[in-house]
Amino acid sequence: MHKIGYLGPRGTFSEEAALRHLGERKGETAGCSSIEEIFSGVAEGRFDEGIVPVENSTEGSVGAVLDLLAGPFNLAVRGEVLLPVCQSLMVRPGTRLDQVEKVFSHSQALAQCSRFLRRELPGALPVECSSTAAAAAKVAGSSRPWAALGPARAAAVYGLQVVVPAANDYPDNATRFWVLGREQVPCAAAHGYKTSIIFGLQDRPGALYAVLREFALRGINLTRIESRPAKKNLGDYVFFIDFLGSQGQPGVQEVLGGVASLTVGLKILGSYPAWNCAGTDALASGGREASLTLAGLRRELDAVDARIAELLAQRTRLIDRVASLKQNEGNIRDPLREEQILSRVRQLSLTAGGDTELAEEVWRVILRHSVRRQASRLASGAAGNRQQALPQAP
Numbered sequence: 001m002h003k004i005g006y007l008g009p010r011g012t013f014s015e016e017a018a019l020r021h022l023g024e025r026k027g028e029t030a031g032c033s034s035i036e037e038i039f040s041g042v043a044e045g046r047f048d049e050g051i052v053p054v055e056n057s058t059e060g061s062v063g064a065v066l067d068l069l070a071g072p073f074n075l076a077v078r079g080e081v082l083l084p085v086c087q088s089l090m091v092r093p094g095t096r097l098d099q100v101e102k103v104f105s106h107s108q109a110l111a112q113c114s115r116f117l118r119r120e121l122p123g124a125l126p127v128e129c130s131s132t133a134a135a136a137a138k139v140a141g142s143s144r145p146w147a148a149l150g151p152a153r154a155a156a157v158y159g160l161q162v163v164v165p166a167a168n169d170y171p172d173n174a175t176r177f178w179v180l181g182r183e184q185v186p187c188a189a190a191h192g193y194k195t196s197i198i199f200g201l202q203d204r205p206g207a208l209y210a211v212l213r214e215f216a217l218r219g220i221n222l223t224r225i226e227s228r229p230a231k232k233n234l235g236d237y238v239f240f241i242d243f244l245g246s247q248g249q250p251g252v253q254e255v256l257g258g259v260a261s262l263t264v265g266l267k268i269l270g271s272y273p274a275w276n277c278a279g280t281d282a283l284a285s286g287g288r289e290a291s292l293t294l295a296g297l298r299r300e301l302d303a304v305d306a307r308i309a310e311l312l313a314q315r316t317r318l319i320d321r322v323a324s325l326k327q328n329e330g331n332i333r334d335p336l337r338e339e340q341i342l343s344r345v346r347q348l349s350l351t352a353g354g355d356t357e358l359a360e361e362v363w364r365v366i367l368r369h370s371v372r373r374q375a376s377r378l379a380s381g382a383a384g385n386r387q388q389a390l391p392q393a394p
């Protein structure tokens with residue numbers, strides 16, 4: 001059975017990433033106590049794959065992982081998983097928020113929720129634990145009125161109750177994980193792939209520029225560039241580059257040939273389906289990954305829908321404030337302003353690579369509702385006392 005090593009104990013974000021990667025395939029996950037144990041488990045064949053965090057949107061790269069890849073282990077990158085990191089506040093059933101004396105979590109999770117803690121639990125003492133899951137286990141095993149911050153999964157694993165589903169101060173907090181294996185995945189000449197490489201440079205002017213030029217000349221987009229100390233002389237660095245494209249594509253092969261001649265010790269970690277394109281590539285390659293990625297894509301769609309709903313609510317609250325300012329004005333509708341809004345969202349959608357027709361249609365509906373809402377608030381007196389007739393919808 002396919003076995004995946006992750007940074008345990010049970011209930012961590014790493015476990016969640018491993019389960020997402022596994023999807024509906026049969027397999028098992030094994031919690032490890034350190035990142036190094038995951039690397040050695042894969043290298044020595046105890047695991048088929050390992051999953052490790054590479055970078056976080058708030059905290060940046062995970063140096064230990066990059067160093068192990070550049071150093072002793074000769075592992076390949078076979079995939080990536082992008083996980084929204086939502087820190088939930090959890091307690092033993094029956095504990096009330098106003099009773100909470102201490103909040104346990106990993107130092108990073110406590111930092112990610114620091115404003116929330118100051119605002120909502122100013123009297124509770126934050127206490128650091130080795131992981132978010134260890135914090136949940138500690139709260140579950142005590143009779144004190146304590147709380148833990150961590151993934152909602154940890155609440156389910158340790159029998160706790162989530163009282164605040166998202167306590168992190170930055171709502172878009174996310175972590176990228178790499179799936180490691182002993183061999184690279186066979187790569188198609190398909191779109192939606194990423195390739196990751198590591199290299200060193202000779203100490204001369206323009207050395208890095210010459211490498212980047214290879215990518216620029218062929219129109220290949222970098223998604224990440226990072227350097228780490230080579231751990232030899234001060235000023236010696238190892239570079240990590242991720243770019244869009246697969247080794248199965250001729251342009252990428254040319255770039256890699258050029259980069260090999262300009263660098264020292266080029267290591268190609270692998271080409272793998274980019275997380276947000278995994279659906280199409282998995283479907284193209286057929287087989288087990290199709291349903292896996294459908295479930296994964298639906299989870300991503302749910303997350304996007306949640307953000308859209310939140311933003312719509314935010315817009316509605318602003319419209320209510322606009323309505324209260326219009327109490328003494330004759331017109332709610334401003335056709336010129338509406339035209340400006342429509343043209344702007346068409347442009348924004350174009351820049352974002354979206355569907356401009358969809359954007360225009362959606363905003364026409366939004367504006368129509370906005371006018372109706374203002375009119376009915378003014379009519380009912382919710383925004384003021386003046387009565388107004390319902391204006392023409394755009």
Ligand SMILES: O=C(O)C(=O)C[C@]1(C(=O)O)C=C[C@@H](O)C=C1
Pocket residue numbers: 319322332333334335337338341366367370371374
């Ligand atoms: O900007 C205004 O005056 C609004 O009333 C807001 C708003 C909008 O929803 O953005 C709504 C109706 C107007 O026709 C134009 C814009």
